[in-house]
Amino acid sequence: MSITRTTRRTQAKIAVSIGALAAGSLILTACSGSSDGASGSKRDGTYYIKDVNGTSDLGQLVVKGNSVSHHEYECEGVYDKPDVTSTGEFNKDQSQIIWTVAGEDPRNERTGSEPISISDTSISISGSVYVRDNSDAGKALLDGFKVKCGK
Incomplete structure (x- = not known):
């Protein structure tokens, strides 16, 4: 036993x-897991703005983790290669984007760093509001751009 x-x-x-x-x-x-730029972050996604940098171009902001890319499209290029591309990353406290590679187009204003604020459906960069593509505002903006461009 x-x-x-x-x-x-x-x-x-x-x-x-x-x-x-x-x-x-x-x-x-x-x-x-962490929310400070880890992959799969709540802010990850694609955001758009109309008339970026004072042009009639469509601005696209793509966020993945801590990385950010900014693209500008004219009507002809919406489904092709963007006319202007810049890349950057969020700073440690997520209050700024630090642009690391500026696009080659002289209209590009994405240099240095810019203050940001983030909500569930938008990211504001230096006061310009980019709306999430799958939000109501994002869908309306994209639909309007497609109509304007005849696509």
């Missing part, structure tokens, strides 16, 4: 240890 009791105690200790390891693993996994 003493062998049976020892085996049961050993099995119980092993089961408790495995349970503790599994719980610890779940806690570490949950804690490893």
Whole structure:
């Protein structure tokens, strides 16, 4: 009988240890995610603005994690290569975009850093509001641009 009791105690200790390891693993996994630029962030997506930089072009802001790319499209280029492209990243406290690569077009105003504010459906850059593509405002803006461009 003493062998049976020892085996049961050993099995119980092993089961408790495995349970503790599994719980610890779940806690570490949950804690490893962050909202400061981690992939899959709530702000990830595509945003648009009409008449970007004082032109009749469509501005597109694509956010993925901490990276940002900005594209400008004329009517002919909406479904092709953008006319102007710049890339950047959010600063540590998510209050600015720091532009790291400016597009080659002389109209490009995306240099240095710009203050931003973020909501569920928009990102404002230096006061210019970019609306999320799948929001009501985003859908209306894209539909209007397609009509204007005859697409």
